Amino acid sequence: MTTSAIKAEGLRKRYGDVQAVDGVSLQVETGEFYGILGPNGAGKTTTMEIVEGLRQPDEGRALLLGESSWPRNTALLRRIGVQLQASAFFEKLTAREQIRSFASFYGVSDARADAMLESVGLTDKANVQDDRLSGGQAQRLSIACALVHDPELVFLDEPTTGLDPQARRNLWDLLRGINEEGRTVVLTTHYMDEAETLCDRVAVMDRGKVLRVGQPRQLIEELGVDNLEHVFLSLTGREYRE
Ligand SMILES: Nc1ncnc2c1ncn2[C@@H]1O[C@H](COP(=O)(O)OP(=O)(O)OP(=O)(O)O)[C@@H](O)[C@H]1O
Numbered sequence: 746m747t748t749s750a751i752k753a754e755g756l757r758k759r760y761g762d763v764q765a766v767d768g769v770s771l772q773v774e775t776g777e778f779y780g781i782l783g784p785n786g787a788g789k790t791t792t793m794e795i796v797e798g799l800r801q802p803d804e805g806r807a808l809l810l811g812e813s814s815w816p817r818n819t820a821l822l823r824r825i826g827v828q829l830q831a832s833a834f835f836e837k838l839t840a841r842e843q844i845r846s847f848a849s850f851y852g853v854s855d856a857r858a859d860a861m862l863e864s865v866g867l868t869d870k871a872n873v874q875d876d877r878l879s880g881g882q883a884q885r886l887s888i889a890c891a892l893v894h895d896p897e898l899v900f901l902d903e904p905t906t907g908l909d910p911q912a913r914r915n916l917w918d919l920l921r922g923i924n925e926e927g928r929t930v931v932l933t934t935h936y937m938d939e940a941e942t943l944c945d946r947v948a949v950m951d952r953g954k955v956l957r958v959g960q961p962r963q964l965i966e967e968l969g970v971d972n973l974e975h976v977f978l979s980l981t982g983r984e985y986r987e
Contacts, residue, residue: 748811750775750898750929751796755805758791765791766802767953773931775897778924780940781933782973783950784985789933792950793900796931797827810898823851826896828887828904834875840886841871844893851894861889865919881912885919898929905939917943937973937985947973949980956980 751773758766766788773779781789794800796807798814798821807814809821834843841862848858862868865885870878878886884904891899904920905913913936920943924930934940940947941961948958957964957980961973968979977985 748775749773749808750777751779751807751809751931753792753796753805753807756792756795756802756807757804758788758795758800758802764953766795769805769950769953769955771796771948771955771958773929775929776924776927778920778930778943778945779932780944780947781931781950782935782937782940782947782977783933784935787950788953789950790902793902793931793933797825797900798822799827823894824897826891826894826899828891828899828901830887830902834883834887837874837876839872839874840867840878840882843875843886844890847890848893853894858893861893862886865889866915879912881908881916884908884912884916888916888919888923892923896928898931899923901930901932903933903935905934905936913939937977941973949977951977951981 749772751771753769753771756766756769769792781792783789791800795802796809796814798809798817801815810824812818812821814821835846838846844858844862845855848855862871865888867882867885870882875883888904905916908916920930944961946958946960949956964976965972968976970976970979974985
């Protein structure tokens with residue numbers, strides 16, 4: 746029997762008056778490209794952080810690669826990659842210095858760091874300081890940093906937000922490649938077209954709950970609608986972007 750990459754049961758997390766995550770259960774299989782969809786504030790990031798072992802749930806538990814992700818398990822952290830926002834870069838370092846710094850935390854060689862930079866198409870930007878990179882270049886650098894230690898499972902939180910259509914498409918190719926190499930990918934996104942294009946399965950979240958899980962095509966067919974945007978409308982009775 747193979748172990749699921751993620752198995753989360755009954756997760757709950759409250760911040761003051763806000764019930765950010767309200768009984769979330771999820772299962773992600775090894776090798777899957779899995780999307781967590783939902784509008785701002787749906788609870789996507791909090792759910793991911795609990796699963797990653799970066800945040801303690803009030804209730805419930807998450808198994809990551811077959812092991813409990815809380816209390817924080819440093820051995821597990823080596824086996825996962827978490828894409829940080831570009832704002833988490835070290836100040837004033839060049840692209841090459843950034844990725845070599847991340848690599849050094851894991852005892853990964855400079856050569857491997859440089860190869861990752863090459864694989865995301867940033868070799869010609871190696872000497873450019875992070876604050877001079879375009880939005881798409883900064884996203885690619887942050888993804889390369891998350892992959893530098895060759896993790897089995899990668900978490901990407903809204904990797905294409907704020908990018909122009911061409912940069913988004915370039916990034917989609919990169920993300921597909923990461924998954925085709927055999928890695929499990931978990932992505933949060935606001936963009937339904939992105940989820941439809943990339944994800945094997947999606948969980949549609951709203952107000953801290955998972956409303957439905959399935960293959961994008963299957964959800965569209967089941968609900969008799971044209972696209973994922975309409976799946977959301979049909980599940981919640983309201984527009985995705987209100
Ligand atoms: N550290 C925190 N302290 C207090 N409230 C928080 C904190 N983090 C998140 N929240 C609140 O919890 C709810 C869920 O937030 P979360 O970031 O998980 O949602 P999200 O679906 O990832 O949203 P977005 O798409 O905007 O990133 C929101 O109402 C948010 O304001």
